[in-house]
Amino acid sequence: MEKKQFQAESKRLLEMMINSIYSQKEVFLRELISNASDAIDKIYYKALTDENLSFNKDSYYIKVVTEKENRLLKIIDTGIGMTKDEMEANLGVIAQSGSLAFKKENELKDGHDIIGQFGVGFYAAFMVADVVTVISRALGSDVAYKWESKGADGYTIEPTEKDTVGTEIILKIKEGTEEEHFDEYLEDYRLKTIIKKYSDFIRYPIKMDVTEQKPKDDTENEYVEFTEEQTINSMVPIWRKNKNELTTEDYENFYNEKHYGFDKPLKHIHISVDGSIRYNAILYIPEKIPFDYYSKEFEKGLELYSNGVLIMNKCGDLLPDYFSFVKGMVDSEDLSLNISREILQHDRQLKLIAKNINKKIKSELLSLLKNEREKYEEFYKSFSRQLKFGVYNDFGMHKEELQDLLMFYSSKEKKMVTFDEYISRMPEEQKYIYYASGESYDRIDKLPQTELVSDKGYEILYFNEDIDEFAIKMIMNYKEKEFKSVSSSDLGIEADENDTTSEKEANEHQELFAHMKDVLIGKVKDVRVSKRLKSHPVCLSTDGEVTIEMEKVLSAMPDNQNVKADKVLEINIHHDVFQSLKGAFDHDKDKLSLYTNLLYNQALLIEGLPIQDPLEFTNDICKVMV
Template sequence: MEKKLFEAESKRLLEMMINSIYSHKEIFLRELISNASDAIDKVYYKVLTDDTLTFDTDGYYIKIEADSDRRTLKLIDTGIGMTKEDLETNLGIIAKSGSLAFKNENEVKDGHEIIGQFGVGFYSAFMVADQITVISKALESDQAYKWESTGTDGYTIEPCEKEAVGTEIILTIKENTEDENYDEYLEEYRLKEIIKKYSDFIRYPIKMDVSEKRLKEDSENEYEDIKEEQIINSMVPIWKKNKGELTDEDYANFYTEKRYGFDKPLTYIHTSVDGAVRYNAILFIPENIPFDYYSKEYEKGLELYSNGVLIMSKCSDLLPDHFSFVKGMVDSEDLSLNISREILQQDRQLKRIANNISKKIKSDLQNLLKNEREKYEKFYQSFGRQLKYGVYSDFGTHKETLQDLIMFYSSKEKKLVTLDEYVSRMPEDQKYIYYASGESNERIDKLPQTELVSEKGYEILYFTEEIDEFAIKMITAYKDKEFKSVSSGDLGIESKDNETKSDAEEKENKELFDYMKNILADKIKDVRASTRLRSHPVCFSTDGEVTIEMEKILQSMPDNQNIQAEKVLEINTNHEVFQSLKSAFEQDKTKLDLYTNLLYNQALLIEGLPVEDPVDFTNNICEIMV
């Protein structure tokens, strides 16, 4: 028996890897299974160039055996095996990957892509094992060898007996500690769980003897425990099957099996790309919004596979925030992985995949909007707000991507409409896309500010969510049409006659309006004669970019900076109330004070703003009544 020490660099790497490289100890089993799969693939490649060899798929598998009494976990493969030189090269020098070298020398044959990239995966087993024993017999070799190590002290290699070609890895599992339960890696259900999680789509059968209860023969109620060999993994991933062979039910079952949500998928996207970067992806739009979607606990991201092996459960880099509701997976053989296969290098391939996926999601949502309107509206009820947040975030960077996907309730259509649909119906004389903001469609329907716009026959978009106006401010204009609030000081639709009449009324009633403005002091910016009101006596309009709805939202934030809209109190000079104002101005200034405060509070209530002094307000009402 020959005792050898790891090279100094390898020893330091092993110590670092055991303590920090891998984020979850369970990863060790994924790594060993991936290595075993590579070993079988190497036989396949060998057969392609050697007529004396055959590849019978039934003879190739990976077997897991756990012995809790001996505290050993054994992994057996029927792959190419290793010579003494292979053991020294691949296991004696950490980060030396035989699979990677083999991969670089061989092209993909019939989908048999070597998984291995770096030679540290094997050593991840030291996270759970005190000792590792490898017994291997190489293809076309008569001699088997045993490699053994207890960690950083080094390893031994000696000849041994082994009948079949392939490799056995025997882990002596550590004893439990206060912080770690190592027994779980000897438990049947836990091993099955890890295999299904990370290695479900390894192309060769992963076998285990599984315990089951069965009814005894000739018995109606007596059961016996038996062990039966079962294949644990699915082997062929759904994304590598022919799309024409798959049904909606197959995709729905995959969604459920992968636990992407407790609901059903509203729709799915199955895409395969074979170009500058190769990948397969299955993406799902959930039917319902997750309960924790707008909480800190929610994690966006897609499952990321490399050749069918799960690398990350939540790869957030694959999804932009505005599409964070998308669930699913991506499998690529082109990604550059670090030595633990867990952390992606930020390379161009990953960014290309992410960009392609974002474009594909947008394209499919547009198709859904065009061809399955009812289904799209159901999606929008759940995730429309997120799209609007996406328009607003990053200073409008993504507005071009999202503006054709957002919708608002229409005053004319009485349903959700897109911006494109709105603009396509605009009369030639209409300059702006008009909108009104409020707590609900019903409240907006009753807003006095909508009267002139509606009278002109113009459509109004209803903004009922707090993000709506902020998002629109980022878009600024759609197809060269700017957005205009119905509360804006200048609606851009007054006729020349109206303008002349308004100017005349302002001049004629300047003293009255100045007096009312003085009464309200710093509460408003101005008092003006209204051109927008028809049946209502009073309303607020606003000058500047901040509307009253925006003010309410900003004021409700914890770190608000007391940003306020520049409110203008507009008086309907055609309303009979105005005659009372003029009369009071000429005969009873005390009554005018009362009227002014009442009208101001009335305007506040219309906007859903709190009356500043409810007691004074009610007293004023009583004073008018007596």
């Protein structure tokens, strides 16, 4: 028996591995199974180039065995095995990859895939085991060797006997503590769960002797235990199957099996790319928004596989935030992995995959919008807020990608429409895309500010979510048409004869408006003749970029910066109320102040803004009634 020491650096790395590298100890089994799969792959590849070697796939498997009484867990494979020199090279140096070396030596590029980076992954076993024993007999050798280690102190190698080619890894599972429940790695149900989670799509059978119960003598009162060998993994992933072989039901079943959501997916996207980077993906657009979508607990991301082995449950880098509702998985054989399989060593490939996925999601949503409008509107009800936030976020960086996916309720069509549909109906003389904001479509319908735009026959988009105007401010214009709020002081509508008369009368009543402005000093920027009002006596409009609805949103935020819209009180000089204003100005300035405050508060109520002093407002009403 030879006693060997790990290299100094390897020893330190092993100590780190045992104590901190992996966030979840259960991945040790994933690593050992991946290495076992690699060992079988190597025989397969050799069989392709060696006419004296045949490969019958049915003869190759991985078996997981437990001996609870001895606290032993065994992972047995029928793969290529290791010589003594290979044991020292692969197991004596941390991060030495036998699979990687094999691939390089054989110039293996487009042959059978080799998953593992044998070496570091193997040492994950020490997270759960006090002693790790490896018994291996190499292909073409009559001699077997046993490698054994208790951790960082070193290892021994000695000859042993083994009847068949392959490798057997034996873990002496640690005793459980209050903090660490190592006993679970000796339980059939737990091992099955781990295998299904990480290694379900390994291409060779992963077998276990599983103890089950069945009724005794056709009665349901007594049960008898029996043990049978079961294949735990499904082996063939759905994403590697031909799309023509799969049905909608197949995709929905996969959605349910992976627990992507409790709903039915609205649409599935199956991607197979074989170019500069190779990957397969199955993505789902959910029907309903997850209950925790806007909570801190929600974590975006797609499952990430490397050659069928799960390496990340949630890879957030694969999805932009605005498409964070997308569920699914990506599998690529081109991803290079470092010591933990959880952190990508070279992320250039990942970024390329993410870019392609982003384009594909957008194109599928546009296709849904064009060809399955009802489905798209169903999706939009759930996720429109996320798309709008994507437009607003990062200073509008992604507006070009998302603006064609947005829809808003139309005053003319009485349904949701896109910007493109709106522009297609615009009269030639119309300069702007008009919108109106409010808490509901019904309230927006009744806004006084919409009268002139509606009378001109122009369509108005209704904004009823707090994010809407902020997103539009980032877009600024669509196909060279600027967005304009109906509450803007300048609507960009050409003056007609009535407007000219109003301008003349406004000049006549400058002193009246100046007095009203003084009454409302600090509350409004100006008091003006309204060119937009027809039947209503008064309304508020705004100068500048901040609208009244934006002011409401900003005021409700915890870090309220007290941002205010520059409000303008507009008076309809053709309304009967204006005659009362004129009369008060000529004969009773106190009454004019009373009327001014009443009209201002009335305008606030129309906008859904709070009245600063409700008691004063009710007293003013009483004064008018007396």
